[in-house]
Amino acid sequence: MTKLRVGVVRGGPSSEYDVSLRTGESVLRSLSTDRYVATDILLSRNGEWYINGVQTDLGNIAQHVDVIWNALHGAFGEDGKVQRLFDQFGIPYTGSDSLASAVGMHKGLAKDRFRNSDISVPEGEIVDGDEDMHDVALRLFRDTPLPVIVKPVSGGSSLATRVVTDPSELLGALTDAAQYGDVLVEELISGREATVCVIDGKVVGSHYALFPIEIVPPKEKTFFDYDAKYSGESQEICPGRFTLKLHSDLRDLAIKAHQSIGARHYSRTDFMITEKGIYALEINTLPGLTSESLVPKALAASGMSFPTFLDHVIDLSTSRR
DSSP states (O other): OOOEEEEEEEEOSSTTHHHHHHHHHHHHHHSOTTTEEEEEEEEOTTSOEEETTEEEOHHHHHHHOSEEEEOOOSTTTSSSHHHHHHHHTTOOBSSOOHHHHHHHHBHHHHHHHHHHTTOOOOOEEEEOTTSOHHHHHHHHHHHOOSOEEEEESBOOTTTTOEEEOSGGGHHHHHHHHHTTSSEEEEEOOOSEEEEEEEEEOSSTTOEEEOOOEEEEOOTTOSSOOHHHHHSSOSEEESSOSOOHHHHHHHHHHHHHHHHHTTOOSEEEEEEEEETTEEEEEEEESSOOOSTTSHHHHHHHHTTOOHHHHHHHHHHHHHHOO
16 A cells, blocks of 8 residues: 655744644654655744755645645644645645634634624724734723733734733733734633534534543633643643533534634634633634643543544545645
């Protein structure tokens, strides 16, 4: 049997470069050597392409791979830009297409899609990243009740995300988030945090939601921030300690969120469970696949090995795009 040539693209110009390296390493380590010839493809912070350490270009890469495993995170890798390049060169790739990636990465657009699918979301507003943040902080102080959560509109891993409980913290939070572009300021929803992974089935239009994961950040953390995600200090309980109804509701909502943006192959949606109901916070179209990441934990709880998951997604990406 001819082995499939799989190029694993990792790195990239975003602030999630290091996490992407680890996701890519995890994929490279877990790909079956019986089925695949794996190639390590690095996209540098400066946008240079490398195959096994040798600088090249995407045109040459297209001649040496049958499919790309997209292990990039954040800007360029998760927002539709690299997907457009893969499409231009006719390279099949894992994960959502360019449009769904762009919508999923933009928290404001994703929230609009969620609302249209009758999924509850926190109230908030988007601030232009080029605005004078002193003026924005003053306006928010006048018009917006605290606490709020401030975060980049496009970004992952909770980078530059801060909970603001005092007016004196507004300017710093806005300034940090604006480094990454436009800023989302939304009401802080308190409750129990959960995340649910969705995987496309082999039949077009079918989806499977894995067991919801309950996330319990360290007591000193007000939310699941970057340190809480990757320090190993948070409790990530799968299956989560929810009622059967909550399990069912979370899985149904995760599939609706996945469908609402047109996500493809796999995704992970974050939720907050409150007395008023379940709120969708955001969707991740290329969730991390490191040893600390949540998708592998959900797979294990569902009885699916990580290599089997990789096989399934590669099969999806090569059979239909």
